[in-house]
Amino acid sequence: TDAEVSTRKKTFAEVQTERLDQAERTVLIKCPSKLNEKKLLQYLASHGNVKSHFFFENRGISALIEFSEKSSIASLQDAVGIPSASEHHVVPFKSRLFTFTLKNPVSQHVEETPLHLSPQCHIPVKDLIEKLCLADSISSQMYILLNEYQLTEENIKLRFLACSLVRDFARAYFPDSTVKPFGSSVNTFGKLGSDVDMFLDFRDTGKHATKMKKGPFEMEYQMKRLPSERLATQRILSVIGDCLDNFGPGCVNVQKILNARCPLVKFSHQPTGFQCDLSVSNSIAIRSSELLYIYGCLDSRVRALVFAVRCWARVHGLTNSAPGTWITNFSLTMMVMFFLQRRSPPIIPTLDQLKELAEEKDKHIIGGYDCSFVSDLRKIQPTKNTETLDVLLGEFFEYFGNFDFRKNSINLRKGKEVNKPESSPLYIWNPFEQDLNISKNVNQPQLEKFIAMARESAWILQKEDKTQQMINKEPWGLAALLIPFGKNNSSKMKNRMKGIGSETIRSLLDSLKLNNASSQQKAVGK
Numbered sequence: 001t002d003a004e005v006s007t008r009k010k011t012f013a014e015v016q017t018e019r020l021d022q023a024e025r026t027v028l029i030k031c032p033s034k035l036n037e038k039k040l041l042q043y044l045a046s047h048g049n050v051k052s053h054f055f056f057e058n059r060g061i062s063a064l065i066e067f068s069e070k071s072s073i074a075s076l077q078d079a080v081g082i083p084s085a086s087e088h089h090v091v092p093f094k095s096r097l098f099t100f101t102l103k104n105p106v107s108q109h110v111e112e113t114p115l116h117l118s119p120q121c122h123i124p125v126k127d128l129i130e131k132l133c134l135a136d137s138i139s140s141q142m143y144i145l146l147n148e149y150q151l152t153e154e155n156i157k158l159r160f161l162a163c164s165l166v167r168d169f170a171r172a173y174f175p176d177s178t179v180k181p182f183g184s185s186v187n188t189f190g191k192l193g194s195d196v197d198m199f200l201d202f203r204d205t206g207k208h209a210t211k212m213k214k215g216p217f218e219m220e221y222q223m224k225r226l227p228s229e230r231l232a233t234q235r236i237l238s239v240i241g242d243c244l245d246n247f248g249p250g251c252v253n254v255q256k257i258l259n260a261r262c263p264l265v266k267f268s269h270q271p272t273g274f275q276c277d278l279s280v281s282n283s284i285a286i287r288s289s290e291l292l293y294i295y296g297c298l299d300s301r302v303r304a305l306v307f308a309v310r311c312w313a314r315v316h317g318l319t320n321s322a323p324g325t326w327i328t329n330f331s332l333t334m335m336v337m338f339f340l341q342r343r344s345p346p347i348i349p350t351l352d353q354l355k356e357l358a359e360e361k362d363k364h365i366i367g368g369y370d371c372s373f374v375s376d377l378r379k380i381q382p383t384k385n386t387e388t389l390d391v392l393l394g395e396f397f398e399y400f401g402n403f404d405f406r407k408n409s410i411n412l413r414k415g416k417e418v419n420k421p422e423s424s425p426l427y428i429w430n431p432f433e434q435d436l437n438i439s440k441n442v443n444q445p446q447l448e449k450f451i452a453m454a455r456e457s458a459w460i461l462q463k464e465d466k467t468q469q470m471i472n473k474e475p476w477g478l479a480a481l482l483i484p485f486g487k488n489n490s491s492k493m494k495n496r497m498k499g500i501g502s503e504t505i506r507s508l509l510d511s512l513k514l515n516n517a518s519s520q521q522k523a524v525g526k
Helices: 002-008 012-024 038-043 071-079 105-111 126-132 136-150 153-173 205-211 230-246 283-298 300-315 329-342 351-356 389-401 444-463 468-471 487-496 502-526
Strands: 026-030 050-057 061-067 096-099 178-183 196-201 249-255 264-268 274-280 408-411 416-419
Touching: 002 264, 012 153, 012 178, 012 283, 026 153, 026 389, 038 050, 050 153, 061 153, 071 283, 136 274, 136 300, 136 389, 153 196, 153 230, 153 274, 178 283, 196 230, 196 283, 230 249, 230 264, 274 408, 283 300, 283 351, 300 329, 300 389, 300 444, 329 389, 329 408, 389 444, 416 444
Parallel strands: 026 096, 196 274
Antiparallel strands: 026 061, 050 061, 178 196, 249 264, 264 274, 408 416
8 A cells, every 4th residue: 555655664663663653642542342432432432532443352352532722631641430339449640441331321331332452362273274275376375464463554553552551650750751662563563462572761862962061060860870881770670561561550460570591571461462571772783673664664575575584484383472493483583684684686785785874864783783774765776686476485485495504604783604613503794783692592493393384385395386276176286385394294305314424303393293292283273
């Protein structure tokens, strides 16, 4: 759509600012079960103009209401009462979460109108496969998958609202703070149902800098001093975690994980239905989010390929939501980016090329690392590469099925295979912290399983007779790759595994047999 193309051209910062502003003018309402939409909107309009709204299912019907003016919220809050404390005592924190019930339901339910509900999760893999079989090419299969899995406009609004509600708590202590989402919620690669990663930011957007120059004095706040930034982070998160736990409406299962490399507070936010991870400002994580945002906006094939590869990896048990020795979605996404940089001509530029295009305002040095790259998408030349997704999917599996992982590492700065600096089985350079391997957790059996699956998938795509399979109503193309390669394939697998260290083959084949049952279970359950 034209609207989408124009939003695509905004810079990452513009989109973030716009969404955060939108979230500040938004409230969430738990609705009565029998609801007349027109009546609800009519009532809300008495507090100010409603700019947009949608309904969704979350243990009953909820409505997200975006007003044009922030003042409408105060007007609505003035009219809202405190729940009567019969069997429960309440914590009197007034948020932007409300429950509406009908005063005299009997007279009103006659006019109940059917509501359009926005889905907040994606369809199960088995339903997806049925849809994919109806497409006419692998390329259109990949766009169907993308459309089913990607975040919707409504889901993004809900994510930013969750951040904005947490920010209301943080502001009780730190009036200038903001809470912003990062990672998959904002990098264009988020999948419906994924967690919301959010961070607390205390950086004032340089408003003070100019004022401080005036006058004869150097002036600064007296603030509590602590021996390390880490300790400050842990203390702040500990208190905000307690706040959410004790006072936050609908914040449950609050876990403080303060000794992690990156201290965080995990919690479930029931009103929006999200699992949230809150940490304190991590500038490098934001730069990674923006880099992926740029790649995702440059060419529609980028996101389509990433979503297909991630769904494929999930079905075959190559990725897992629990931490472990699996390849992460972030690593997988970076592998797809690298593959697209390696095409001839390249489909996306290297990070070094993006850095050369950077203007003064794009310069970012964080902790001694140069994290500069261009933010204006118009400055980046569109690719001359015209390969179809049908070709790219097969070539991706071919490329990594035959990649020399023993010798080479994946470097997105240079867009080149470079010698591994150390012996991790899979070495993917962190694009910004150049001395870190983002896939350090991956062990040899997991990597070999990935290689075997990639070879098997490349082979299936090459051998396949699409017309015959369509006549036989068999899954073809991408659909054929989203069915766990079962026991009937294990002899074929053995051939495909020639040249892979034999000591792990036995354990690998066993794990494949185990994984079939469990990954099918997981894929369907997700």
